[in-house]
Amino acid sequence: MCGIVGYVGLKEKKEILLDGLKELEYRGYDSAGIAVIENKKLSNFKAVGKLENLALKTKNYLSSGFGVAIGHTRWATHGKPTELNAHPHLGEKSFVVHNGIIENYQELKRKLQGSGVTFVSQTDTETIVHLFEYYQKQNMQPFEAFEKTVDELEGAYATLLISEVEPDTIFFAKNGSPMLVGFDDKDIYFASSDTPIIGKAKEVYYLNDGEYGYAKDGNIKLYDKNGEKTFTKQPLSKDKFTAQKDGYRFFMEKEIYEQSRVMSETMMGRINGNSIHFEELDQEFLNGIDSIKICACGTSYHSALASSYLFERLARIPCVVEIASEFRYKEPLLDKNTLFITISQSGETADTLEALKMAKRAGLKSLSICNVDNSSIVRESDKTILTRAGIEKGVASTKAFATQTMVLWMLSIYMAIHRKTISQDVLTGEINAMIHTPKALLVNDELHTKIHRLSKRYLHGHGFFFIGRDIFYPLALEGALKLKEISYLHAEGYPAGEMKHGPIALADSHLFTVALMPRTMHYEKIKSNVEELSARDATILAISPMPFDLADDFIQTRYDSHPMLEFFEMMVITQILALEISIRLGNDVDMPRNLAKSVTVE
Ligand code: AGP
Numbered sequence: 001m002c003g004i005v006g007y008v009g010l011k012e013k014k015e016i017l018l019d020g021l022k023e024l025e026y027r028g029y030d031s032a033g034i035a036v037i038e039n040k041k042l043s044n045f046k047a048v049g050k051l052e053n054l055a056l057k058t059k060n061y062l063s064s065g066f067g068v069a070i071g072h073t074r075w076a077t078h079g080k081p082t083e084l085n086a087h088p089h090l091g092e093k094s095f096v097v098h099n100g101i102i103e104n105y106q107e108l109k110r111k112l113q114g115s116g117v118t119f120v121s122q123t124d125t126e127t128i129v130h131l132f133e134y135y136q137k138q139n140m141q142p143f144e145a146f147e148k149t150v151d152e153l154e155g156a157y158a159t160l161l162i163s164e165v166e167p168d169t170i171f172f173a174k175n176g177s178p179m180l181v182g183f184d185d186k187d188i189y190f191a192s193s194d195t196p197i198i199g200k201a202k203e204v205y206y207l208n209d210g211e212y213g214y215a216k217d218g219n220i221k222l223y224d225k226n227g228e229k230t231f232t233k234q235p236l237s238k239d240k241f242t243a244q245k246d247g248y249r250f251f252m253e254k255e256i257y258e259q260s261r262v263m264s265e266t267m268m269g270r271i272n273g274n275s276i277h278f279e280e281l282d283q284e285f286l287n288g289i290d291s292i293k294i295c296a297c298g299t300s301y302h303s304a305l306a307s308s309y310l311f312e313r314l315a316r317i318p319c320v321v322e323i324a325s326e327f328r329y330k331e332p333l334l335d336k337n338t339l340f341i342t343i344s345q346s347g348e349t350a351d352t353l354e355a356l357k358m359a360k361r362a363g364l365k366s367l368s369i370c371n372v373d374n375s376s377i378v379r380e381s382d383k384t385i386l387t388r389a390g391i392e393k394g395v396a397s398t399k400a401f402a403t404q405t406m407v408l409w410m411l412s413i414y415m416a417i418h419r420k421t422i423s424q425d426v427l428t429g430e431i432n433a434m435i436h437t438p439k440a441l442l443v444n445d446e447l448h449t450k451i452h453r454l455s456k457r458y459l460h461g462h463g464f465f466f467i468g469r470d471i472f473y474p475l476a477l478e479g480a481l482k483l484k485e486i487s488y489l490h491a492e493g494y495p496a497g498e499m500k501h502g503p504i505a506l507a508d509s510h511l512f513t514v515a516l517m518p519r520t521m522h523y524e525k526i527k528s529n530v531e532e533l534s535a536r537d538a539t540i541l542a543i544s545p546m547p548f549d550l551a552d553d554f555i556q557t558r559y560d561s562h563p564m565l566e567f568f569e570m571m572v573i574t575q576i577l578a579l580e581i582s583i584r585l586g587n588d589v590d591m592p593r594n595l596a597k598s599v600t601v602e
Contacts, residue, residue: 002087002099002600003029003073004179006160006190008170008215013038013063016189017071020196021051029073029596030081034058035088035095037167038067044095046086068170070160070190072097075596078105079122089121091129094163098125099192100177101601103155128159136165143214146171147223150212156350156600158207160190172220173212177600178348178376180206183233186218193348194236194374195391203233206374250589252394252486256575259402260441265388266403267410267434274424274431276414280385285365286418289339292319293364295327295355296343297599299397299481300404304343305474306567307408314422314430315415324351325602327358334362342368343408345392345400346598347375354602356380369407371400385411394590395597396485398575401478402568406437409564433562440559440569447555448576454541454553455580461510461539464491466574467499468516469526471567476516479574486582486592496529507536514574515551517544518566541577543570 003024007016017034032054033046043061047053051073063069072087078101079085088095102108105124108131113119117130128149135145142165156176162169172179172190182189182201189197194204205220211229213222222231248254270277292311294304304321311319322332324342328351334340340359344352347370356377360366368381371389378384387403413430416422422430458464464483466476477493484491494503496515507513515530517523523546534540534550542551545560555573559565582589 002075002192003196004097004099004158004160004190004192005071005196006097006170006172007069007188008168009187010066011187013067013069014058014061016200017069018051018055018058020189020191021071021073023195024073024192025051025591029075031076031083031086032071032073033086033088034069034071035090035097035162036063036067036069037162037164038063038065040164040167042093042095042164044088044090046083046088048081048083048086066168068162068168070095070097070162070170078124085121085123087125089123089126089129091133093165094129094133094161096125096129096132096159096161098128098157098159099179099600100156100158100175102127102153102157104153108152128153129161132161132163136163142166142169143171146173146214147212158192169214169216171212171214172207174207175209176350180204181215181220182236188215188218188220190215193372198237201236204236205231205233206379249583250394250579252396252398252589253579255392255394255399256572256579257443258390259399259572260438260443262389262399262403263406263438263441265390266406267437268388270410271431271434274428275417276410276431278385278411278414280383281367281414283418285383286339286415288337289365290317290337291335292317292339292341293334293359294319294321294341294343295324295352295359296321297324297349297351299401299478300343300345300349300352302474302478302481303401303404303408304341305477306405306471307412309471310409310412311415314412314426315419316421317415317419322355324349324355327355328602332358334359334364336363338364340364340366342366342377342381343370343404344368344375344377345371345387345389345397345404347372347377348598348600349377350600350602353377353380369404369411371403393597395592395595396482396578396589398482402441402571405567406434409434429562433564436559436562436565437568440565441572443572443576447573450555451573451576452580455577455584457539457553458512458541458577458581459584461512462490463506464489464512464514465499465503465506466491466493466514466516467496467526467529468493469496469522469529471563472516472518472521472526472570475567475571475574476514478571479514479516479578482575482578483581485595486578486587486589487585488587488593489581496526499529500532504532504536507533507538509537509539511538513538513540514577515540515542515544516570517542517546517548518563518570519545519560520563520566543573
């Protein structure tokens with residue numbers, strides 16, 4: 001999704017902006033642009049497509065000496081991905097970049113058009129720069145005009161504005177979209193996440209919703225609705241996450257292979273003998289909790305759904321899972337004894353964040369399971385358990401899903417212990433299986449080669465069904481989502497027992513069924529479901545530790561002593577299958593069309 005970088009200082013500005021935007025590239029975008037004011041002169045470049053196009057356009061441009069600069073990668077929401085719609089947007093003397101959505105932009109636009117302003121783009125963002133200039137022309141000082149502008153904006157935004165009328169200043173505001181300020185002596189940086197400024201700034205301040213101000217003379221002035229405020233900088237991590245591909249063809253591939261290792265990190269310090277320990281939680285936090293509600297989107301929703309089986313089975317606590325975008329508008333009934341859990345890789349997903357805010361307003365205790373510390377969801381939650389997956393660059397989530405599921409599995413055991421619903425024997429079996437999970441996640445050459453070979457059969461056909469039962473149903477949903485995202489082939493995840501209630505009508509030899517057939521979870525039941533499909537000539541790819549005669553293709557799994565081990569091993573197989581099909585189809589695995597890594601609009 002959109003990314004912002006800004007800089008005030010003496011250094012060469014083009015490189016700072018392009019480097020910073022490069023770090024945000026993985027979030028997904030379809031155009032990019034930069035604007036610089038130096039010696040009171042504005043320069044601006046925009047390009048559709050990849051950042052290389054912008055780099056080409058700015059090839060002969062250099063900015064040395066003091067100046068201010070802003071840059072942006074845009075993921076189209078209002079208006080097509082064109083140069084005119086790309087940020088920064090120009091007024092007469094000012095430029096603006098913005099992430100989020102200005103909900104009342106049409107009303108503001110009409111007002112400005114009524115006073116003679118001409119708009120050149122279809123975006124909501126352009127309203128900000130014209131509104132600023134409108135007030136500025138009414139003899140307001142630039143900051144006063146900016147303050148008045150921000151006051152009129154409704155919706156979510158993180159925005160930076162520069163103007164020839166005050167050429168040594170960047171004006172900033174944040175509400176609902178992430179933004180931070182980095183400091184290094186007299187240099188000031190802005191960014192929508194910390195990766196662009198790691199290695200450049202030494203300290204950081206994460207802006208809160210409702211804060212705005214300006215950067216000038218090596219410092220910032222910060223305000224909110226109560227006036228000027230003080231703030232405390234914190235040290236910025238020095239680790240530059242320049243995650244390289246390490247010889248893998250794609251980040252997604254690297255991330256699939258990393259799962260075994262990162263899973264150990266997810267568990268580190270949390271498995272304590274025959275018990276589970278989260279230093280982030282205390283027993284008091286769970287006192288009085290008699291049910292769980294989980295909200296999430298996409299892949300995170302699938303890990304939530306899988307965990308609902310575990311919470312109910314092991315901790316005997318009712319658990320309801322909701323898609324965050326649906327939850328927001330259903331006028332949900334919320335009970336204060338319900339623990340509200342949000343799950344998010346990025347911690348910035350707008351729908352999930354808003355669902356969390358609703359639950360907080362209703363007085364629920366909140367817990368987030370997230371991969372990005374200091375993200376908006378983490379900061380909004382009462383408690384957080386970090387998944388420790390490391391930065392995930394592939395848009396199609398893999399290791400984030402694996403680590404989320406592991407944290408949720410551990411949490412279900414933690415609660416089962418707290419609620420005294422688990423016997424020692426079962427507990428020992430669960431912990432033992434957890435410890436063996438990294439093994440089940442290892443990818444060996446033989447397996448990868450086999451999937452590569454059989455993937456050539458699955459490039460056409462009229463669709464895929466991934467089927468499973470119990471926790472393997474959410475895994476089927478996730479397998480189908482992975483395939484859809486990067487192959488652009490139609491795929492659905494379905495509960496195996498539900499096929500006969502409709503979808504089986506689609507069965508013929510061009511319907512591909514990926515059947516998840518674990519030994520430890522309703523094997524005989526799912527076997528019958530797959531036989532029903534086979535009898536109607538569907539092409540079957542069976543994934544199971546048990547040989548299955550009716551399969552057209554068969555991948556034999558090895559870890560069948562516990563359902564979760566089977567779950568994780570099958571998860572890897574579905575990920576590699578999606579990867580290999582996508583590669584054969586010649587797609588951009590890491591940045592699939594139309595998708596963004598971090599979905600910060602609703
Ligand atoms: C995963 O492969 C997807 N790209 C997407 O569904 C993602 O899981 C969803 O947008 C939620 O993101 P989050 O975990 O960062 O909140």
